[in-house]
Amino acid sequence: MYSYKERIEAVELYIKYDQCMADTIRELGYPSRNALKQWYEEYVQLGVITKNEDRCKKYSRDQMKIAVDYYLEHGRSLSRTIRALGYPTRETLTKWIDELAPNERKVRIKRSGMLQLSQKQKNEAVIELCVREDTAEAVANKHAVSRCSLYKWKNELLGQETLITMNHSNQTKLSDDRDDLLTEVEALKKEIHKKQLEIDILNKAAEIIKKDQGINLQKMTNCEKTELIDALRIKYPLNELLKMTGIPKSSYFYQKKVREQPEKYSDLRKTVKSVFDTNRKCYGYRRIYSAIINMGQVISEKVIRRIMKEEQIIVSVKKKRKYNSYRGEITPAVENVIARDFHAESPNKKWLTDITEFHIPAGKVYLSPIIDCFDGMVVSWTIGTSPNAELVNTMLADAIAVLSKKEHPVVHSDRGCHYRWDGWISAMENAELIRSMSKKGCSPDNSACEGFFGRLKNEMFYGRSWKGITIETFMNELDDYLKWYNHSRIKMSLGGMSPILYRRSLGFAA
Template sequence: MSQKYDKDFKIQTVRMIQEQGKPVAQVARELGVSDNTLYRWISEFKQDPVNAFRGSGNLKMEEKTFLDMQKRIRQLEMENEIPKKSDAHLRKRPELIFSFIHKHRSMYPVSEMCRILNVSRSGYYQWTRRKESERKKRRAQLKQQISRIFLESRRLYGSPKIAQVLRQQGERVSEKTVTRIMQELGLKSRTVRKYKATTNSRHNLPVHDNVLNQQFTAQAPNQVWMADITYVPTDEGWLYVASIMDLYTRKIVGWYADERMTKELVLQALDQAYSRQRPKGKVLHHSDRGSQYASHEYQQRLLKYGMKGSMSRKGNCYDNACIESFHSVLKKELVYLEKFKTRKEAQSKIFEYIEFFYNRKRVHSAIGYLTPTQCEQMYDCVA
């Protein structure tokens, strides 16, 4: 599937570079486009902010080649304590005895510990002077890798995700080892408890049957889309966010934020998703029974795009669990860690989180600890 960037995406990217001062080269790497492409977007926006980016435009051939190269590299990469305080255990492993002595040398005389544990002082001092063992070197390397992955995840990943990322990079490591090293380094995920919100479904508009019926699986991208609305607090008031997720890739294919929770909010998200993905088959569109999704305008748009409607049962939050889970993650990993002064600031941060981190960098357990973009690209390679 050839990647397309719509007008809104380009404008938001340029504004983020201008307002946050992010280096163009860094943004280009994160998006998987060339520096020249971003410089062209910036130049076009500066010349005419109102009429910039007419038409969507595909990635250039050299950028597609670069993405293909990244896919192949990732596939090759994926293919290709203090000792127990027991004399009986220690005496089986001389290196553990020396380690025990070294750790407790400020509490007891070295000579006495060597005598009691039946090892020579010369052997202990020789042990202290020898080169760092391969095990220690590996542990030091793991510490560096874990720290890097943790920081790249915005200090959000816990040991399960970091262990999976390390395995994808060819490291044989257990989750327990990662947990211990993270504790040693003082690395702790900064996510907070999730938030639960409900949607008002008290209306007389027609609703669809629950076709999805909690079957949260798809065989390909653009088979099942799930839609929902959440809200974000700012000092100016609420910012409402409508999102659409592809069930197969867990990618947020469309989203829109506004100060009012209206049918226009969800229509903008749907239009963006259809414009970006251009699904060829019939998409099953699942949402709750909110009046925005049940509105005549929204239902007409589904018909226009050739989509089949499906709605959750009344009062059953589990029927739309995947997209609600995304909004929970959005709040745990961004909203509750920030304090937004304005709606514009919140919208900019949400754009950066979804487009730069969630879709392109954040691994997802439901898709084999790939990112949504990787999952989509791998399907395209096989299909």
């Protein structure tokens, strides 16, 4: 591809040499004669040479129609149309013709001078060869092919066992009896019909049932065979289709009767979709199964999985980078009291906390929650636009407010700067809470809290477009989710109950 500057230089030198292509190309070493001619004609018509980026621009619908109309009215020649209009490429013009004037494009001719026919045209030519009253040469001329091609197609379609050889001294000549010839023609017609039926069955199997074209029909189920037969009954008799697919007539009508009956799980499909949609589209098959069981319906978990697969009910999952609040060793770190033991026998024994970031087009939002290890309930949370001391201190004050005088839980966090400032430390000491910290850069030490953030973002944040959503609106949606998480969202580890319902079932205050 030559640059715009090179093409301008070539045209100017061509004009200087009184349009002598040989001298221009000899001095510059480029381009070809046709390219130079095209550049000069473009320069004369437009007064300037089109830049490369202009050549790649899209054409309007009117330009497409002008090009196709010129092609149809002037001999259907691609080259002639492109030379006359100056656009587009052969490939592009071919696509335009197929789009605006289907079946009007001239078929390309091979080097042998013979037309390239479709499979359907080949089949018609073979049938005409077999039932002809004229010579084979006449049939070949009619279809613009050679006699050799006709007999080659006949061999491919009918097989060698039905081949009738001619014009060989060591082979038997055809009978002159007209009745024998007609009998042989009928046999060939039946063979062609049979082959065409096989082709159509394989094509329909690939199109409707999504089977490979080389599939063994005997390995297909009766339900698949019934669907295949129904698709071809307009073209072929039922008895032929039954014989070809190998399905008994009684089995075929039984499958039709079963397919016409209303689906067994039609109401269940609506219930599964409703549970999925009303729960923020974040329930997998286990929680959907548990929710339906809680409704009083008895159904197999495998049925739920199959319905979700057929209805394309999929929970979107996406991973994003984690917010990091580490700012160095501000104050001495404390011991890891939790030691990755996130199990608690009762509420308000072990609390976990951390900060996570949400990045939306309107800006950044930060969430600071406290998670109870007993049942995963969010004890308190604060949402803000800055990960400052006020964010975490307010959250801690709200959490302390729900404690009784006898409750002094362990509060585990990472080594973020928020949990090492004087305000946080003094609030912990005044409430007699026990501090616990993870190792530096060791997220598994606080994996239960990290897991909560992952579930929250997969169910509420990822897979949605937040374009046009304000910071305030997003904060309200996040707050609604956390309330739903505590009151309505079921957890399989809690027996299919929400955290608050689980606490009430055990007699704890919620």
